[in-house]
Amino acid sequence: MPRMKRLIALLPLAVLILAGCSTEPDRQWYKPNVNYTTADFERDRAACTDKKTKVLDDECMKQRGWVALGGDIGPAVKAPEPASKGKGKY
Numbered sequence: 618m619p620r621m622k623r624l625i626a627l628l629p630l631a632v633l634i635l636a637g638c639s640t641e642p643d644r645q646w647y648k649p650n651v652n653y654t655t656a657d658f659e660r661d662r663a664a665c666t667d668k669k670t671k672v673l674d675d676e677c678m679k680q681r682g683w684v685a686l687g688g689d690i691g692p693a694v695k696a697p698e699p700a701s702k703g704k705g706k707y
Contacts (some may be wrong), residue, residue, distance in 0.1 A: 645686040646678060658683075 646658065665677035675685065 646683040
């Protein structure tokens with residue numbers, strides 16, 4: 618019986634852990650080289666969010682010029698080549 622009580626007591630904790638692992642983290646979005654306001658973002662986010670499922674359509678945001686921040690999103694960008702030695706100020 619004590620084993621069953623312990624198992625029942627740990628069940629809510631297990632559910633919380635699994636729920637936390639299954640949710641997608643919020644992404645941050647920006648428009649490169651554009652001045653924009655929070656209202657601009659909220660307008661586009663509302664337009665790109667499915668009303669029934671409340672899921673944001675990433676492609677819709679990209680079509681509106683937004684880029685998602687994050688290391689796991691999109692292909693890696695190669696860093697620019699360093700300037701050749703002897704040509705810099707220092």
